[in-house]
Amino acid sequence: MKVGNISQTVWNRSVCRQLHIEEDEIFFPPSLEEPCSAFCLPAEQEKSKKRKRVVIYTNAEVFGDAVNVGNFAIYRALNDLAVRGACPVSVSLRILLTPSIVEERLKEMIVCMEAVCQTAGVSITGVKAEVSPAVTYPIVFAVAAGYMGAESMTRASEALPGQELVLCGYAGLEGTLRILAEQKDELAKRFVPAFIRKTKELENQLAALDAIAAARCAGASAIHQVGEGGIFAALWELGEASKVGMDVDMLKLSVRQETIEICEYYGVNPYQLTSAGCILMTSNDGDSLVKTLEGVGARATRLGVIRHKKARVITSKTEQRYLDRPAPDELMLWWERE
Structure with a gap:
């Protein structure tokens, strides 16, 4: 099989169908x-x-x-x-x-x-x-x-049509830091010491406990951490969990310049790169939630809108495309190459 998380088809066929679940005794049935x-x-x-x-x-x-x-x-x-x-x-x-x-x-x-x-x-x-x-x-x-x-309890399945989608944190930052940790000597030849030092200091951005607590107090509905497969996979997972669609403005995705530089050097797609500390949230008032998150020092942006229709649309300037099923995480592919 391919590196990374197994596909939804493999999960349904070879994992989920083999499990016998007593729904009344558990809070989270096994799922991707x-x-x-x-x-x-x-x-x-x-x-x-x-x-x-x-x-x-x-x-x-x-x-x-x-x-x-x-x-x-x-x-x-x-x-x-x-x-x-x-x-x-x-x-x-x-x-x-x-x-x-x-x-x-x-x-x-x-x-x-x-x-x-x-x-x-x-x-x-x-x-x-x-x-x-x-x-x-x-x-x-x-x-x-x-x-x-x-x-x-907050669930990823609680996103509702009409709610606004908010992104807290930076897409691809975890993967960037892991690549830097593994290739610090090589990257030190490519980038100046100040760049390397500044990037390493971003590790504290991966701890999102305060931002998550603030979002819950502010009435965030569905909350979902961006995992393997990056922001694109997380958007798909949120949509699947809540059985909803969405319109997302790709230009609003927060990505650090350090991530862009290192990803370009290794040919890695930052939007499909593992992103612990980056959190998707839905709210009835996205602007208010953004202000709350910024108040605790977090980076936040209003990303789009949850729709009743199942289409998951990514817009970039004048171009539109539909969100694909999650692809293998770029960090896994990088490890396979390197």
Whole structure:
């Protein structure tokens, strides 16, 4: 099969049809659009469903040689909990190392991940690390857990026709930082030190917990983190989850100049590049939501409108095209080439 996430057809045929799901016992049926799983505490099972206290968890994995590679898994997992309305509590890690890795590198990786978790106010509650001859690059699996009330749960399926679509954060930034971390020596020959330093400093933009909390307080309806496949895949996923269409102005997509420069150098499409920390939201008042997000220091822009019709239209100046099914993530394709 092709690298990256499996296609919707493969998911439906080889995954979903094999599962037997008790709808009354779960909050998020398995789907391509939903990264989280949730269940009620045993003592809460007899209460009204909307008043139940829910334990929620999600996982993310990354691979690569960079010392900060695990940070990106943690950012993604914590943001995924936050967009569903959960208060993150803990992160558990599993790390697979290559036989060539030295102990000092493992120590550096843990220091990086601990710093991210401390900033987010969560604890690393478990670490399992092992050396495996089966892996080519170090792989970090992060499982984040939290809790929330069922009545405060936000779903990607809650976008409604007539609502406005807002983008918080920068498309392709996560993928840009991961490429930079892996190819810092090569890119240092291409770009001036100030450019490299400024780009590295953008990592703190991947932590979107404050922006997500502000959006929820401002009445955002559907909230969905941009994942693998980039902003184009996330728009498709939001549309599929809510069974809606949309009109999107491509010129409003926020992309850092650093992303454009590095993507052009490697021939990578930034709109199909993994983007943890970049969040799609819908609201009855997009301009008000944008102001709220800007008030907490986030980059935000009104991207388009949700439509009742199923067509998902991307407009760029005078050109229009329909959104395609998600393509393989550009970072995966870059790894395959490089």
